[in-house]
Amino acid sequence: MRPKKTTFVAFKIKMAPESNKMARKTLRTSYISTVVSIALVLFMIGTLGVLILHARKISNYVKENIQLSVMLLPDAGLEEVGKLVKSLEQSKFVKSSIYITKDEAAAKLKEDLGEDFVDFLGYNPLLGSIDVKLKAEYADMESVNTLKATIITFPVVKEVYYQQSLIDMINKNMRTLTLIILGFSALLFFVAAALINNTIRLSLYSRRLLIKSMKLVGATRGFIRKPFVLGGIMPRFYGAVIANMLLAVLLYFSKKEIPDLVEIQDFNMVLILMVGVILAGIVIAGLSTFFAVNKYLRRSTQDLY
Secondary structure, three states, X not given: OHHHHHHHHHHHHHXXXXXXXXXXXXXXXXXXXXXXXXXXXXXXXXXXXXXXHHHHHHXXXXXXXXXXXXXXXXXOOHHHHHHHHHHHHHOXXXXXXXXXXXXXXXXXXXXXXXXXXXXHHOOOOOOOEEEEEEOXXXXXXXXXXXXXXXXXXOOOXXXXXXXXXXXXXXXXXXXXXXXXXXXXXXXXXXXXXXXXXXXXXXXXXXXXXXXXXXXXXXXXXXXXXXXXXXXXHHHHHHHHHHHHHHHHHHHHHHHXXXXXXXXXXXXXXXXXXXXXXXXXXXXXXXXXXXXXXXXXXXXXXXXXX
């Protein structure tokens, strides 16, 4: 019997390192898969955040390129035109105003047509004008009509032209697009929070007996929760950092493929968004771990089996 016992002990000693190695490998694989899955979920949230920021910027960019053409009378003097331009620049509705003389308008049209129509007609039939661009917050029909009523009172103004249908269409489409993106973002954030919460609950389920044992030996709730909360936050923090790295790569290649994106890209807002992604991962993970540990602390020992 003694040799069998010795053999059994030797076998047990040989198997213990293999068992520990397998356990460590399983834990490492589980940890990596958790970090990767969280990174992908937070990356999707960050991508939608970028879309929201850019949708706002694109909306403002489009609205600020809505143009009003103020046509001037043929005999408009420079002094009167200067007063009108100064008044427009001081208006709260106007972002910029550019005075285009008759000769400048003729030169531009000549370039577009590819021939000198002034020589053909014998005179320049074009009128001087002022191109007015609005501020984004005032690119609506009410503001445009108010501005038009003010401009038309100047004696050098013949007419004010703008595309009413274009203004209405831009405002309507931008509102619809913003609501769709916000709704989809809220849904995705809810899904992401649910995925993170379920991942944490599953990881804590395997340690529910350890949590209960610590309580039975007299450990306080705060003492029990602390290591689990910290342990739940760290992989989500690493996942958020990876998500931000993927987001930076996406923005880099987007900028190369769409150079005009640089004009509407707000790097400070993108930086704030990246910090928000990290905070979202930490807060969701911390709260999920907190409530999951409390759930097992409240349960009786029989309910844990």
